[in-house]
Amino acid sequence: MARVLIRMKLAILRHSMTGGKAVWMVIGGLLGIVLAIATIWLSLVDGVGTAVVADLLAATYLVWALGWVVGPVWGGSSVLRTDHFALLSVPRGRLAVGLLGAAFVGVTTAVTLLAFLSLLTYGARLGVLPALVAVPAVVLQLVFVVLLSRVSTAVFGVVAKSRAGAAFTGALIAGMIVLAQSGWMVIVAIQVSGVLSTGFGAGFATTVRAVPSGWGLVAVEAAGRGEWGLALGALAGLALVIVLLLFGWSRSLGAARRARVTVRGTAHAPSRGGVLSGRTGTVVRKELRTWWRDPLRTQTVSVPLVWALGTALLPLTFGEVLLLPWAAPALAVMAGAAASNLYGQDGTALWMTLLTGSESEDLRGRQIAYLIVFGPIALVVAVVFTLWSGLHWTWPWVLALTPAMLGGAAGLGALISVVALAPGPDAHKRPDNPLEHGDTTGQANLMFWGGLIMAIPPAVVLIVGTVRDDVVLLWAAVPVGVVTGVLLAWWLGRVAIGRLLARGPELLFLMRTGRSGNAVKIEMPKREAWLAVACWTFGSIALFPQGVVPIVFMLSGVDVKSWFLAMYLDGALAWIVAVVMVLFGSWLYYVAVRLSAKKPAAEPVS
Amino acid sequence: METSATRPDDGTVPALRLTGLHKVFADNVAVDHVDLVVPRGSFFGLVGPNGAGKTTALSMAVGLLRPDSGRSEVFGVDVWSDPVRAKSLMGVLPDGLAMPERLTGRELLTFIGQLRGIPDDVVAQRSQQLLNVMELNDAERTLVADYSTGMRKKIGLATALLHAPRLLVLDEPFEAVDPVSAAALKSILVRFVSSGGSVVLSSHVMALVEQLCDTVAVMAKGKVVAAGPLGDVRGDNTLEETFVRLVGVDSGDWEELSWLAS
Structure with missing residues (x-):
């Protein structure tokens, strides 16, 4: 057997x-x-x-x-x-x-x-x-x-x-x-x-x-x-x-197939709401209903929420409130990890998007619905937990990092959903276990670490503000964070739309059969695939352990050398090395995104 | 983008024209340089055994699967170079694909209508009529995920009809549909054709195709082996006999299953 x-x-x-x-x-x-x-x-x-x-x-x-x-x-x-x-x-x-x-x-x-x-x-x-x-x-x-x-x-x-x-x-x-x-x-x-x-x-x-x-x-x-x-x-x-x-x-x-717990819809036609009118608004309303009715999406909301709250609350057991304010940024990052396969979850329903020619509206609609679901939750968590902690110096940090990470996750999540789609069984074919879905381990990891990078622009402003003890600069990080989030959601979303427009039928084929069509050669060449992997890897190393972490250490006066190159150097040189590492890592990430999401040359169909 | 108002041509081009459509999966030629013309106003039946390439050909024809080579034109509009216009001219029912599953039938129709750019009152009116005809009104609050196979076909057909297309491309539309609903569907399709619309449907059921269609094509192993008006293709025989002769079914294999029920 x-x-x-x-x-x-x-x-x-x-x-x-x-x-x-x-x-x-x-x-x-x-x-x-x-x-x-x-x-x-x-x-x-x-x-x-x-x-x-x-x-x-x-x-x-x-x-x-x-x-x-x-x-x-x-x-x-x-x-x-x-x-x-x-x-x-x-x-x-x-x-x-x-x-x-x-x-x-x-x-x-x-x-x-x-x-x-x-x-x-x-x-x-x-x-x-x-x-x-x-x-x-x-x-x-x-x-x-x-x-x-x-x-x-x-x-x-x-x-x-x-x-x-x-x-x-x-x-x-x-x-x-x-x-x-x-x-x-x-x-x-x-x-x-x-x-x-x-x-x-x-x-x-x-x-x-x-x-x-x-x-x-x-x-x-x-x-x-x-x-x-x-x-x-x-x-x-x-x-x-x-x-x-x-x-x-x-x-x-061998248990007999169990009946699905039926979620009921409403009998009347959905109303066409003022702000949410238009084609994108239509998708947003469709998505919000799906978030509300699909057990898989319910889980997608509850995992990051409970994880963020749990991580922040656990130190309370030994009377430490330091982590409390960071629940909201943590939620924003983990939410992205949980929502990195939106198209895979909906399965072959993509054909309707392709046939109505609404790829762009569909992707934007999904991004907006994502922000409508997680935005208010993150905001409430941010305000309540920061107030509770009594650590007033964290206000600009929380309010600047959370929107950047939320928006960044909305963009990166959309991109990964399209670029690294993980096919799973269609919704009506998994009545026994609503949680069945494609393998998204890699995607979730990418989203988690990638979600942290999204906060770099406001983080830089915050760090400089802290170093120079400049209140105005600290609070200036908040608009920087909001703008970062909006720009990232828009830019990464645009890359994803281009990819969806170019590869829609191939994505549908992938979800239909579980494998990509081998007759259509618009896969990334091997050399570029390895280059992209190398860029992701070395970008991560340069950016975090060699860049951001030493900066944080130097600011907070921690003296741990380990494998942090900058910590072995003195004074200005250490700062220069750390900053160069941050820039180098960011550039590698940029190259990696470009390579990973490269639009294929239009396939000539003669 | 209300489609019934669009007049894309001078009235002579066919409803659907496939030219040299070709698709290879791994080492399997699924569709082998298929040429097909669906005349305007015809009720076109595409028949063939399992694995003949019907679904693959129709998927390429409507823009859901990228062909290796070849063209597909809907009323003269190329599906792959001008997809938005081509897709507004046709209604499509694919076989076995998911839909936005967490919506009720009415919500699904409403959203698809809005994505198609149809005015709200028109969508509401058409949705109501389609739900009546498809007898989906009893399931007002049921989500598509909980629909039976036959109900899924019917709601899929409703979404294909919603924007009043001029060409319907239906993959196995009657599979798993009960006889009462099937009769209703047939009368809708017949009326659609008699008022100037064109229909392409694929099916295994010869009697159905014979009853409904005026033009047929027979596919086998990725190729079109016969095509034309129903009378020409079947000659003096029934369509089933012609089909068996063309496809070359070998019926001697039964002896190899002698162990079954012995």
Whole structure:
């Protein structure tokens, strides 16, 4: 069974692989390998107690497990969709095992296995027997996270049938992301406070070991201490959890198709509103209805909202209000990440746009609807949270950065939706799980980091204003931020419209078949594709770690050298290097956008 | 841009003319240099077995799929070099594509009408009539995402008719439509043709094509193997017999399924 399914999965992957997809896969895989190696490195850290290393490892495993739960939000539906096998006369248990086997074939599983080998290296530090115990522990832990991912996807799909459910799963997912990233926050905070030598609090150490992701480590540690009962118990417990998850998952496989929670529309014709009249206004009103009625869009709103609030509120647990004002800019950036596949979500409905010749109005309408949905939310969050924090110096920062990031995301999101469209099942073909969609991991990442860049113009004004302690300059950043947002939304939107006009039929074909038409050679040449990737990569490095971060450090007087080139230099030279890096990075980004969104030469149809 | 008022030609050019349309997917020639003329005022039936290239040809004809080579002209207007004008002249029903799914039928018609630039009162009146004819009034508050297959066809057809086009291009319009609705649709189409409109439809159902169409074309393996007035193409036989003869169906394969129901 598993072998047939694996071959099937590989065949599907082979047929749906496009150049763009391959690039994403390589980039994602490389990032994953870096993280996995970092995890292994963690297990080998010297100079601190092994117990502390174990605490860190347990926390890291929890983060990996959460990553597997959250991943499908961007990863989209699995290659082998379970409803394809609903009519197969195979016992559910066997089908579940087979699908699980197929699920192990993938880059993510390989990368996670590499990361979990850290358990083996840690066990080896403790002795031969703990290392031997680590072998089954690694296997069980890997099976556990893969299964956990499948089960949670199924559960989310059931819950998310209604809009309230979709909002709830979105909130849950956002909560997990906050938890996963705050794990790093905690670690960094601990590193600074020098707890590494003294060890963690008992609560932390117990918690990260009490959840199943830590049981493999518990077994290895117990073996190191010679407590064989606990070691075997932990392994058996993990195996039991796996059996229970497998049982639960197999139950869901053959379940009869469940009815969709019906969202009702209104019976009367939509009124033609004053401001929203005209063709663009028509699209805006259509989009607003979709935002209101589609569970997938509900989730798209709730993930960034809860993530931003959670990230800002978490430090309150130790009485810190510093993050509160930044909830609004965070929301603006994450919202872009969640809305980077607007055309893919609507599927082949694009034909209506093409046949009514309304490509330009459609794209602008989507941008405006996006801003109408997220703008007011961001504004309310900005005002309420900044007031609450009492940090009045942050007002110009928040009010300048938020509009730039919102507008930038509206532009970049539209562009990515068109340039890097991720096809998924059409809305009426996913009644069982409204959250099924194309794989947008790469797009979401691009939107997140790209969304930060959008704030550079107002950020520069703000930084200079802060350095010179100039109130007028600080507040001048607000109009700069607004203008930046408007210009970016307009410019990137215009690039996207050009692309949509030139490639509309090809995008429709891509959504119809899941692959791009190979007969129409308007793909980017290979050399340019790699050049674009290089520009994105080096642009990011120059702009952030070598440009913006050192500037922030120098302003705030932090003295961390690490790999920040400018921090090794003195005085004016450091500033010059940092500023040149910012300019160089921005220029590389500009080149990358131009390359990635290049309008193809008009195809002569003779 | 009200289309019924547009007079793009002198009355002699055909409603739809395909010249050398060609499309290759990977190593599969889906449509092989197809030439086709749909005379003005004709009810044109495009028939062919599964995979003959009907949908691909029609998609290229209306501007939804870029041909490798060849031209498509609607009343003399090139679909690929003057798309806005060409697309205003025709109404299209593609097969199996999504629509803006989170709208009700009436909302969908209203928005499409507004995108087409039709005045509001005209849109409201036409939408009401179309919903009546298609018997979609009972589903006033149902979103298109929750429509059945037949209802999807009907709302799709309604959007194709809304701007009073002069040419209708319909891909499998009667598939999954119940007999009562089908009868209503047929009478709409017949009336449309008798008042000067032109219709191109593709179908597997020979009886239907024979009943409705005055001109037919038979496609097989990406090529047009016969085209012309219905009487000329079928001769003294039924269309089905002619079709089987032209397409060359090999009926001897049944013996290979001897294990079935034995």
